[in-house]
Amino acid sequence: MLDLAQRPKAELHLHLEGALEPELMFALAKRNDVQLPYADENAIRAAYDFSQLQDFLDLYYAGTSVLQSADDFHALAMHYAERAIADGVTHAECFFDPQAHTDRGIAMDVVFSGLTRAAGEARERGLTLSLILCFLRHLSEDEALRTLDAALPFRDHFIGVGLDSSEVGHPPSKFRRVFEQAGKLGLRRVAHAGEEGPPEYVWQALDELGVERIDHGNRALEDKALVARLRRDRIPLTVCPLSNLRLCVVDSLDAHPLRNMLEAGLTVTVNSDDPAYFGGYVNDNYIAVQDALGLSDRDITTLIEFSMASRFVTDT
Numbered sequence: 001m002l003d004l005a006q007r008p009k010a011e012l013h014l015h016l017e018g019a020l021e022p023e024l025m026f027a028l029a030k031r032n033d034v035q036l037p038y039a040d041e042n043a044i045r046a047a048y049d050f051s052q053l054q055d056f057l058d059l060y061y062a063g064t065s066v067l068q069s070a071d072d073f074h075a076l077a078m079h080y081a082e083r084a085i086a087d088g089v090t091h092a093e094c095f096f097d098p099q100a101h102t103d104r105g106i107a108m109d110v111v112f113s114g115l116t117r118a119a120g121e122a123r124e125r126g127l128t129l130s131l132i133l134c135f136l137r138h139l140s141e142d143e144a145l146r147t148l149d150a151a152l153p154f155r156d157h158f159i160g161v162g163l164d165s166s167e168v169g170h171p172p173s174k175f176r177r178v179f180e181q182a183g184k185l186g187l188r189r190v191a192h193a194g195e196e197g198p199p200e201y202v203w204q205a206l207d208e209l210g211v212e213r214i215d216h217g218n219r220a221l222e223d224k225a226l227v228a229r230l231r232r233d234r235i236p237l238t239v240c241p242l243s244n245l246r247l248c249v250v251d252s253l254d255a256h257p258l259r260n261m262l263e264a265g266l267t268v269t270v271n272s273d274d275p276a277y278f279g280g281y282v283n284d285n286y287i288a289v290q291d292a293l294g295l296s297d298r299d300i301t302t303l304i305e306f307s308m309a310s311r312f313v314t315d316t
């Protein structure tokens with residue numbers, strides 16, 4: 001049996017706001033005098049009963065209301081860093097959603113200064129933490145362009161851009177110009193696609209946004225030509241098994257497509273997505289799929305190797 005915590009690995013699909021555990025949510029609510037509609041931490045956990053992505057997103061955005069100061073963003077990222085280090089994560093490329101904060105009146109520099117300070121401290125403890133700025137796809141492309149502009153003073157503090165939030169009805173093609181702009185700035189590009197949305201969204205992410213990794217990508221398996229393309233170009237899929245279970249993307253973990261992805265020759269990685277909401281950090285995800293899909297230790301080693309090979313940042 002593998003000792004997963006002893007195996008250096010990368011995490012490539014992690015939303016920092018999704019690492020906001022109920023305990024920290026309550027502590028920050030108290031510190032900032034924010035009223036939460038829950039009596040206690042247990043009541044928060046009891047509310048995490050989702051039947052689709054949007055159910056989760058509604059609570060996820062509501063939870064961000066407790067994040068107000070740079071110290072709050074620092075505390076959030078340090079909490080994640082500690083859990084990741086305990087799991088043997090040596091490098092994480094973490095998403096954050098600036099629009100979820102700037103739209104509440106929190107300045108961009110507050111977000112960056114808290115997260116960047118945490119990244120510096122994590123590095124001293126053996127975890128390099130890079131940031132990927134995500135655009136919220138339920139908002140307009142003009143808002144995404146303004147967000148990219150507002151982040152330019154902090155260009156050295158993030159490595160890439162991503163696309164998240166409500167997928168269906170918000171195809172990647174809606175964000176073609178902002179991704180083109182990001183590419184010109186030398187930013188790496190990723191997008192959530194094929195979590196709930198059709199294979200067509202994965203094609204668009206590749207062909208119209210120029211992404212180098214696909215976040216989730218489950219539904220790509222419905223399209224043989226797309227699978228061939230992902231294999232040919234060795235496009236990594238950042239798969240999140242416990243997230244897929246909790247958001248009903250799969251009915252059960254033993255029906256998870258991860259084994260089929262591996263057998264199709266795809267570069268698959270295992271990640272936790274929003275661990276505070278989905279019941280597990282990255283090693284919990286490895287263990288869950290190993291058990292449910294009967295993966296061998298060799299398969300787990302391959303997944304770990306793929307995580308390291310799929311990093312954008314390797315010179316740390």
Ligand code: HPA
Pocket residue numbers: 015018053060164165166192195243273274
């Ligand atoms: N999917 C889409 N948007 C998100 C997610 C997710 O799993 N987590 C945070 N924002």
Ligand code: ZN
Pocket residue numbers: 013014015164192215273
């Ligand atoms: Zn995600």
